[in-house]
Amino acid sequence: MGKTFNPKITAFLCKWCSYTGADLAGTSRLQYPTAIIPIKVMCSSRVDPVFLIRAFLKGADGVLIGGCHPGDCHYESGNYHTRRRFAILQSIFDSLNLEKDRLRLSWISASEGPKFARVCNEFTDKIQKMGPNPTRKNMFI
Amino acid sequence: MSKMLTTDHGADKSVVDLLRFLLDTEKVSGVLTLRKTNTSGSLDYGLLTRSQELDRAVPLMPVMPANAAQSLSLITPTQKPIAVVVKPCELRGFVERIKREQGSLDNVLTLSPTCGGVIPLDTYIKKSKDNLTKDYYKQVKAGEIPESIRPTCKACEYFVPMTADITVSVVGEQNLDSKCRFILNSDKAVSMTEGFGSVENGDLDAKILDDHLKKREKEKKALFESIKFKQDGLDGMIDVFGKCIGCHGCSRVCPICYCLLCDFESRNFDQNVSLFEKELEQKGALRLPPDTLFFHLGRMSHMSFSCVGCGQCTDVCPADIPVASVFKKIGENTAALFDYVPGKDVNEDIPVLVFKEEEFKELGE
Ligand code: SF4
Ligand code: SF4
Numbered sequence: 393m394g395k396t397f398n399p400k401i402t403a404f405l406c407k408w409c410s411y412t413g414a415d416l417a418g419t420s421r422l423q424y425p426t427a428i429i430p431i432k433v434m435c436s437s438r439v440d441p442v443f444l445i446r447a448f449l450k451g452a453d454g455v456l457i458g459g460c461h462p463g464d465c466h467y468e469s470g471n472y473h474t475r476r477r478f479a480i481l482q483s484i485f486d487s488l489n490l491e492k493d494r495l496r497l498s499w500i501s502a503s504e505g506p507k508f509a510r511v512c513n514e515f516t517d518k519i520q521k522m523g524p525n526p527t528r529k530n531m532f533i
Numbered sequence: 534m535s536k537m538l539t540t541d542h543g544a545d546k547s548v549v550d551l552l553r554f555l556l557d558t559e560k561v562s563g564v565l566t567l568r569k570t571n572t573s574g575s576l577d578y579g580l581l582t583r584s585q586e587l588d589r590a591v592p593l594m595p596v597m598p599a600n601a602a603q604s605l606s607l608i609t610p611t612q613k614p615i616a617v618v619v620k621p622c623e624l625r626g627f628v629e630r631i632k633r634e635q636g637s638l639d640n641v642l643t644l645s646p647t648c649g650g651v652i653p654l655d656t657y658i659k660k661s662k663d664n665l666t667k668d669y670y671k672q673v674k675a676g677e678i679p680e681s682i683r684p685t686c687k688a689c690e691y692f693v694p695m696t697a698d699i700t701v702s703v704v705g706e707q708n709l710d711s712k713c714r715f716i717l718n719s720d721k722a723v724s725m726t727e728g729f730g731s732v733e734n735g736d737l738d739a740k741i742l743d744d745h746l747k748k749r750e751k752e753k754k755a756l757f758e759s760i761k762f763k764q765d766g767l768d769g770m771i772d773v774f775g776k777c778i779g780c781h782g783c784s785r786v787c788p789i790c791y792c793l794l795c796d797f798e799s800r801n802f803d804q805n806v807s808l809f810e811k812e813l814e815q816k817g818a819l820r821l822p823p824d825t826l827f828f829h830l831g832r833m834s835h836m837s838f839s840c841v842g843c844g845q846c847t848d849v850c851p852a853d854i855p856v857a858s859v860f861k862k863i864g865e866n867t868a869a870l871f872d873y874v875p876g877k878d879v880n881e882d883i884p885v886l887v888f889k890e891e892e893f894k895e896l897g898e
């Protein structure tokens with residue numbers, strides 16, 4: 393490929409937990425990769441699976457949803473719905489032989505700055521190994 | 534043991550007779566049935582309120598000019614009782630719509646056959662109708678899968694209606710032209726048919742239906758094998774959906790897709806010129822109009838778990854894409870996550886409206 397691969401990871405983070413967790417990672421000066429492009433949403437359940445599909449087809453190498461731990465959603469049950477929809481999307485990717493490992497769901501609370509950094513590092517490493525998303529170059533999409 | 538009503542006329546005539554009886558005795562004020570549009574042989578669904586209109590009715594005709602689930606949404610909830618004759622998958626489609634607050638079964642008496650499958654519209658329109666249906670019924674009576682039916686019908690395991698008030702026994706009925714058996718599945722069915730004929734204990738022939746089911750299951754396996762995309766993943770999808778002209782006909786005729794403004798027809802995902810330019814920089818070429826795969830993947834994520842596999846989408850696709858076969862396969866997998874069978878139980882919520890705290894614990898790391 394010649395050029396080094398700099399992954400891009402779209403991260404939908406809920407305002408109350410994961411986004412705040414990301415903030416905490418920052419203020420605690422924890423290192424996490426610049427690959428992560430955070431998008432703040434009010435709740436993980438705001439993320440229609442269509443958003444993930446959009447990001448995936450537009451060339452995001454990885455797509456992450458971050459939400460509050462089950463039971464902790466600030467709208468009570470949003471993240472349980474997120475979880476079901478995520479399972480549906482994974483199943484679709486599976487059936488179609490699309491790379492479902494490019495999708496990730498993580499529960500990260502507002503106090504889990506370190507977990508946020510760990511998830512980002514792990515996920516970026518994994519994507520780095522997978523290489524660029526083929527949708528990046530495919531003119532058909 | 535269920536209640537059963539037997540007539541000594543052929544099935545089509547018996548169903549028409551029953552509908553006429555229901556109208557004449559004012560047990561219902563209208564009936565929804567397939568009927569001949571005119572003498573040219575075309576078919577449509579009609580909501581009929583006068584019994585002489587029934588002269589043109591062909592309730593069991595193995596054709597689906599529209600998935601009746603959509604029409605049932607238009608005419609329910611109804612204050613006046615009506616009777617409807619629809620295929621099992623149309624009924625399941627309607628049950629899925631009711632779960633989405635798109636209609637109601639109150640005051641509706643549902644009749645549905647054990648279904649031999651339907652002939653694709655294209656075939657029906659172009660071929661000699663007499664020969665077509667003659668061959669069709671020969672195979673249906675013998676409990677075989679008719680050659681001419683939709684691919685997803687051949688692979689349909691739910692040809693016995695799940696929630697019909699009255700089941701009309703068709704598959705495997707050797708004497709279909711000279712007698713007809715109605716299985717009365719509900720109290721409503723028993724009371725509405727009172728006076729039409731004598732009722733005894735009886736049921737569908739489990740052995741015949743079971744043998745038939747095995748044949749369908751075999752067909753399903755073959756169908757799913759056949760749509761295994763030649764290439765993996767993205768290339769495979771492009772291989773299958775590359776011909777798509779983006780007419781969205783498949784979602785327009787879908788019994789599940791009820792949104793007045795579909796996400797994929799809205800401007801929600803429009804992008805401006807600078808974004809196109811950015812993409813061009815990366816890729817060096819763009820297919821226009823864009824978002825073909827986006828539409829199909831997105832639709833799968835919205836409705837696949839409710840897909841009843843009726844095959845209407847494949848039927849209307851001008852680009853000859855096996856839309857229904859793909860969606861049926863995807864849908865089986867997404868529904869299986871929740872042990873969900875679309876159209877089985879009107880009181881069961883669709884999977885995206887409910888959840889269990891204790892499920893999918895493996896997700897979220
Ligand atoms: S999909 Fe099943 S129920 Fe529907 S028309 Fe075909 S065989 Fe009948
Ligand atoms: S009906 Fe066929 S061509 Fe039209 S949008 Fe659906 S798949 Fe594409």
Ligand code: FES
Nearest residue numbers: 406435459460465
């Ligand atoms: S508010 Fe965080 S997941 Fe709902």
